[in-house]
Amino acid sequence: MLRSLVLADFITLTNAACGTAAIFCCLNHMDVAGRACADATSLLAQCVDSTWLWMAFALLPMAFIADALDGFVARKGRRKSPYGGDLDSLADTISFGVAPAVIAFTLGIRGVWDAALLVYFVACGIARLARFNATADDLADARGKVSHFEGTPIPTSLFFVLVLFIAWRLGAVGDALWLGELRLLGGGFHPMVVLFAISGSLMISRVRIPKP
Numbered sequence: 001m002l003r004s005l006v007l008a009d010f011i012t013l014t015n016a017a018c019g020t021a022a023i024f025c026c027l028n029h030m031d032v033a034g035r036a037c038a039d040a041t042s043l044l045a046q047c048v049d050s051t052w053l054w055m056a057f058a059l060l061p062m063a064f065i066a067d068a069l070d071g072f073v074a075r076k077g078r079r080k081s082p083y084g085g086d087l088d089s090l091a092d093t094i095s096f097g098v099a100p101a102v103i104a105f106t107l108g109i110r111g112v113w114d115a116a117l118l119v120y121f122v123a124c125g126i127a128r129l130a131r132f133n134a135t136a137d138d139l140a141d142a143r144g145k146v147s148h149f150e151g152t153p154i155p156t157s158l159f160f161v162l163v164l165f166i167a168w169r170l171g172a173v174g175d176a177l178w179l180g181e182l183r184l185l186g187g188g189f190h191p192m193v194v195l196f197a198i199s200g201s202l203m204i205s206r207v208r209i210p211k212p
Helices: 007-035 040-048 049-077 084-106 112-139 154-169 191-203
Strands: 148-151 181-183 185-191 208-210
Touching: 007 084, 007 191, 049 084, 049 154, 084 154, 084 191, 112 148, 112 154, 112 185, 148 185, 154 191, 154 208
Parallel strands: none
Antiparallel strands: 148 208, 181 185
């Protein structure tokens, strides 16, 4: 199989690798923080200064660069493999769907209703990518170029990752999350998770976004 891949595919796999590594960094952070949970002051300081979280946040822009670069390389070299489109969608699911949801969960958006809306966000991202793959030919012009997206592209989730990054650097994590926590039907709900619900809804909407 490796012999049938082209350079653009390996760049796409770099995107997926960055997203996967970001998830692992979050898991490492939660493991370290969990061992420090006996001391709340130490836990907050560890969270704010966590090398693992720095790495998680840094890896997602790297994934975005790889996502942008693979298409450029494919067009420039005029070489593509039969796997390119599917590889791109799978990589985007990890880096711009699952990884942002895991970062949100890591920073304290982890109530019952939070988890449900984060799952909704990831599911919307998967559905949006599947719709694009299924309709790309219908949306293409005579040159085979797709003129627009239906629904916001899944990499727009990086905007919400930026919001989480700012909150983290200001110490607004865990119990200090902006807008606090509500109890709904016995389950935890952080209003910040609504950002992800909105993002997911826009991805599966019929909003037309011009494609560069």
